[in-house]
Amino acid sequence: MKLRADQTGNRGLPMPLWLQGALETAQAAIISALVVVAPIVAVWATAGFQNGQFEVLARLAGQSWLLVHGVPLGLAGAGPEAATHGGSGTLSLIPLGLTLIPFLLAWRAGRRLARASYTDQLWQALLGSWLVYAAFGAATGFVCRTADVIINLWYALLIPLIPYAVGMVIGARREAGSWSRLIGVDAVDWISRTSQHSRWAGSYFASVAKAGFVAVMSALTLAAALLAIDLFIHWNLVVSVYEALDAGPVGGAALTVAQLGFLPNLVVFALAWTSGAGFAMGAGSQVGPLATAVGPLPSIPVLAAIPSGPLDYALVALVVPVLAGVMAGWWFLREGENHFDEWLAIKIHARWFTASASTLVLAVLAGLGAGVLTAGLAWIARGSAGLGRLTAIGPDPLWTGLWVAAEVGIGVVIGYAAGPWLEREKGSTAERDAELVH
Template structure:
């Protein structure tokens, strides 16, 4: 099975796949570095840094490049006079919006490499690409280490492979059309050799996991919409913070870019907020739908939109994951893959019991799937801002997973139970429309 037309050099000699992968990763590394360095250079050009040496600028750009790839930076500062004890901490809060830059570049590279490879040879291109990208990260970590910023070289080499490797695999899969074709496995033949019960169980669990993803995406979308509404309502407070900073046109633009880089993190914070688990903005703080208790925050404009104090109707936000679960339950009903209900109804003749039991089990499975994915998002979005109170920022993954799982599970039971009625209503509307047509 072939995925490609061969890539050739100037003399018509096929380019080795490992070399093509290396070139693709080098291109992606350089482009992502330039994109990250551009706003830093803009601030440097307007004398926005105390240290205007070019080598300091280059190291700062390299550290920012490592941070958007998830590499933690270990900071050490001395507060006050020289006799004070140094403070140390870890900067691990990843701007997920900027992480999309290497991910999308890798997605493009993965598609190109898939077109250039046979199914059983793609690993050569991927291996060459990942080795070069890891080498680029390790070299960047080695060059950009300072007395104030320590970087573990193994982290610098391996952590960038997570967003880059994921993007490349997703892009290659997009070009191949299926996971089985991507890895050279005949999935149809493998499934055909399994028993009918195994196929039913697999389709049931697969559809339940997909429904969990539907629930998570629905809850995430609604939470992001609430975040947008909150920013709109408190826009005057956000503008007041901008005016108070008086950072100038260039400084304001860079500050806005940095906040946009953290916008996906804020959307995950909003998901945790609507679930009821809330999130932290500093050690000992908590922001949730039932109230907000945080200490002094830095002058970052987006923080001005944070609801303060007790909220009279904040508990209404808890309905968001439940609605998302109801949507997932209806989606699962339309999939028609509830083979556990079919099996249970054969074993037990009491339909009222089998329908109730299978629906509760379905809600538990989809809720667990959505909760695990929500916990993963919370883990990626949280982190430490380095030193001081802001060493604990973001939602707790375990708490977020439990709240989302419970609320989505309840919604799935409601949505699946109400699904037949919704289907009948939809068919009646379609019939009325057909009757009204001339």
């Protein structure tokens, strides 16, 4: 990172970093608000609201902006009915696809601020930007709360900072090139002063953590593919719900945008389904490959694609996390950082035992990492619609994490054990191709 005069290229005095951070954040807050306001204005323009007063629509836009950032909204009118079903009357189901908008805006702002800062001065820009975003969230919560929609001002002040601060820090790190450079620490010098065993242990655990990440990303990719196939198979049911709603072009477009906002949530739901843990679509319901039992659902087109009834080959879906573990085990083998296996082989001269023990330890650690990450994703993706039975939507984080951890662990053993054979096969293919060329 290096200091620039300012972002416009002027040769005058440089803009104070805290002010530049504040301006970048104000721009991001306004853009994210406009993205939320646009579909509301479009629906209003087609007389889609019973109450089209300006202040009502403005509060609705502010409440939507807070929900996109993860702020739970208390629905006072839903309280008694929700309480009957054990719920809290709180709208907390976050459209993660729309949450990506402030995240990406923060990522861009973080990169710009990192380019304009010395390493030991970046905190000034970050502090200025976070204070402005927190103030924007608190002001929005204060203005948009009503008797029917209860907003905790502390939540409105602090929770929007989470996706924004994470995006900004990741963007600054992308510009800096490393975490150590981002915080002004010479990592190479610090690592050089540690022992060789410490460096090996650090490399091993870092690679295991990356293997767990590879497993989760692979599982999410496969789950997204299964979700796309499911939507394709049930496309006629989805279209039928659209036709029954008869929302018109603008209303249909707004409904589609809202469903796309929940697409990442649905991918996490699909991952929970393939793991065997399943997910809930209302209090007392369960959707999974082992059993499916749901009550009446709201008329939302994408919900028509939920599998129902007995599924003959549903258990085959349980192989998805296992395949993700196979990919992680193979990746770890190619990474070549299994220093625990090397250390164990030096201590115990029985290769059959050390190879088995180190592979099992790898499977447990990588599976644990994948399980913890999956549990976190399940916790973020689940929530409550605040109405009736729909106070429990999404997977159970604990059970989903445990299922994924066990299945990824099994896959890691298979992938790491089969890795040398796969590498030899690839090497033999490359040799045959080279011979054909010559």
